[in-house]
Amino acid sequence: MLSMDIKPETPWDGTPDISARIVVAITRVSSVLRAGMWEFATAQNLNPAQADILQLLRGRTHGVRLSWLATQLSVSPASASDSVTALVSKGLVRKDRAEDDRRASALWLTEQGRALAERQAGALGFADDAAAALDRQVQENLLVGLFKLIGELQKSERFPALRACLSCRYFEANAFPGSPAPHHCALVKAPLPIAFLRIDCAEQEPADPVTERRNWAAFA
Numbered sequence: 001m002l003s004m005d006i007k008p009e010t011p012w013d014g015t016p017d018i019s020a021r022i023v024v025a026i027t028r029v030s031s032v033l034r035a036g037m038w039e040f041a042t043a044q045n046l047n048p049a050q051a052d053i054l055q056l057l058r059g060r061t062h063g064v065r066l067s068w069l070a071t072q073l074s075v076s077p078a079s080a081s082d083s084v085t086a087l088v089s090k091g092l093v094r095k096d097r098a099e100d101d102r103r104a105s106a107l108w109l110t111e112q113g114r115a116l117a118e119r120q121a122g123a124l125g126f127a128d129d130a131a132a133a134l135d136r137q138v139q140e141n142l143l144v145g146l147f148k149l150i151g152e153l154q155k156s157e158r159f160p161a162l163r164a165c166l167s168c169r170y171f172e173a174n175a176f177p178g179s180p181a182p183h184h185c186a187l188v189k190a191p192l193p194i195a196f197l198r199i200d201c202a203e204q205e206p207a208d209p210v211t212e213r214r215n216w217a218a219f220a
């Protein structure tokens, strides 16, 4: 007979926590996506850092600073600079004076770079197809779950800034509480359903840090 404080063994006792399995699942998905991206990049004679820079510059009409790129890539400014120099010499990136500070320089994709970045993004079409094949409600739940996970990761300050709605100065959290479209975009001047929250919006402008933290907290 078992004593009261000894739990019976079950076949599932050795199963890792759900949190651990979430991390493993994301890691595996990320590896597959990286492999798909690098396969394309290698065929184009780009190294992984150069391929990542093309994607970071993609869809940005305002030039970005080298320091921002380095933060996004989690590398030193010197290392980011080497990759940018290679991309400039390939005619894929151009360096010019920053629009908001003429003494500083900023980086843009050239036409050739833009075309290559678009084709590169298309290399992940297989993953987009897989996500699109999920039931619509599952897609929404997954999106919300990923936003919440990113919000938690941001508390550890390991997550680089995103051009996401929740970090945007135009985002008005819970402007219509309880409604199917509870949030509001002050740029578009329209209610914003959760399913339409963006993770990388070209029009995004950073909110002040206090508002940003409040938005992510309200969403969680």
Ligand code: SF4
Residues within 6 Å of the ligand: 163, 164, 165, 166, 168, 169, 170, 171, 172, 184, 185, 186, 187, 188, 198, 201, 202, 203, 204, 205
């Ligand atoms: S849609 Fe774009 S501009 Fe509007 S709140 Fe989201 S990130 Fe900001």
